[in-house]
Amino acid sequence: MIRINLLPREEVPRTRTFKLPEIGAFVPVGIALFAVVVCAGTFFYQKHKTDTLRAEVAEAKEESQRLAPQIARIKQLQREREQLDQRLDAITLLDQERYFRVQLLSEIARTIPQNTWLTQVTEMGPGQLEVEGITFSNFIVADFLRDLNSSEQYRTVDLVGIRRGKIKDFEVLEFTITASVGQPPVELAAEL
Secondary structure, three states: OOOOOOOOHOOOOOOOOOOOHHHHHHHHHHHHHHHHHHHHHHHHHHHHHHHHHHHHHHHHHHHHHHHHHHHHHHHHHHHHHHHHHHHHHHHHHHHHHHHHHHHHHHHHHOOOOOOOOEEEEEEEEEEEEEEEEEEEOHHHHHHHHHHHHOOOOOEEEEEEEEEEEOOEEEEEEEEEEEEOOOOOOHHHHOOO
16 A cells, blocks of 8 residues: 655654664763762762771770779889889899808908908999908918909909008008909809
């Protein structure tokens, strides 16, 4: 069947055809829409993460305030313990050196020759002693120096000076000796 349109051209119903845009026209819009979705997703994720962290910080602050008295007490106990440890260390050091000094003086008493009298024994510093005394002969002073030098307690024994003096009607020699001493033996510290 054949159709013939007898209407004039102006009255012919027009059919409009719409042409869809091509796919390439939607790409920029799709990219923009994807970027908006990604940005929105990132924003909400970061906001959620920030809110979670703020809640954790608030909880930690609350717990810190709740535990503040205990923390202060622990710090006070630590300070007291450090002070006690310092005191105990000082006592231990004094206790170790107490026997050491007794041994030093015992060694001097053992090695002192006859006709020699000590007038003063002074600790000049850590490990340094000064011994002053009186005798009648240079040979006696030399023997004293030799005996002290051969002792295990004394390291370096030096004659600082010797001078003549007089006590009543007797001629005497006044001498000064310095000696360096070793550290307290380890076995003494172990005994304590």
